[in-house]
Amino acid sequence: MPSLHDVQHWLLTVMTTPGGAERGAALARQHHGLAAGELVHANAVADPMRRLGVYADGYLMRLYDCLAADYPMLQRVMGDDVFGFFARAYLWENPSHSPTLYDLGAGFPAFLARHRPPQTAADDGMWLLPVELARFERAWLETMRDHGPEHAHNQALTASPWAAMNVTHWTVPPCVRLLDLKLPLIPFWQAMAASDEVPQCPQSENSLVAITRMHYRVSAYPLTYWQYGMLDALRQGCDLHQASRRVENQDMPQERVLADWTLWIPVAQELGLLVAAPQHQRD
Structure with a gap:
């Protein structure tokens, strides 16, 4: 029977691993030796991975909302779809490691600059x-x-x-x-x-x-x-x-x-x- 400490860290890994719940579950199994089916029961509505996905997706959406709150005018200029694409890519590449969400979006301008299409003119x-x-x-x-x-x-x-x-x-x-x-x-x-x-x-x-x-x-x-x-x-x-x-x-x-x-x-x-x-x- 795994300890509460191990279960908590297992779930944290599933929720916060860049790439989604399936990738997080695979990484959590490597680190903690626990499989999703051992800790999360299936029911008539959803299997373990779908249930875990609710938490992992909710975590990502919370970070996305924070990023959008820091860059409201940029979101208006880019549009929700384009901003969402770059914001989610940024969050996967730069997962949150700070105790304050103020630090979350600090690297977003540099991220956008690095991902400029190679054929784009410098003064475009x-x-x-x-x-x-x-x-x-x-x-x-x-x-x-x-x-x-x-x-x-x-x-x-x-x-x-x-x-x-x-x-x-x-x-x-x-x-x-x-x-x-x-x-x-x-x-x-x-x-x-x-x-x-x-x-x-x-x-x-x-x-x-x-x-x-x-x-x-x-x-x-x-x-x-x-x-x-x-x-x-x-x-x-x-x-x-x-x-x-x-x-x-x-x-x-x-x-x-x-x-x-x-x-x-x-x-x-x-x-x-x-x-x-x-x-x-x-x-």
């Missing part, structure tokens, strides 16, 4: 759209969950660029996500949010975006290359001098980068993209 907007939209939606979700400027203590907005000049150390809040996209998705996203209709796919175009949160409200903003570069460098631990050296080029020397940066600081603070570093980090 119709294929780029699901990949880039998935990146956008995941970043939006992460911004909602991560720490924002609401958690920064004693943070007063600088009233003018001249006041900002007295602060030499700035940090980017953890909630900020910087995206280097191949499609201009902010207008597309806004149109999707305002209507049930799916807008026309935008033309391929490089687009630098910051997704951030201020007063617990998430928003997305377009960035210039130097704004993106400065925020990215600061996030990597650079000081202002190092960051401006990274961003400078022939058309925009370091002095101009720093001047434009100083003028932009009050705006960036108001958007939730910057906070002054705590005093102990400045010393």
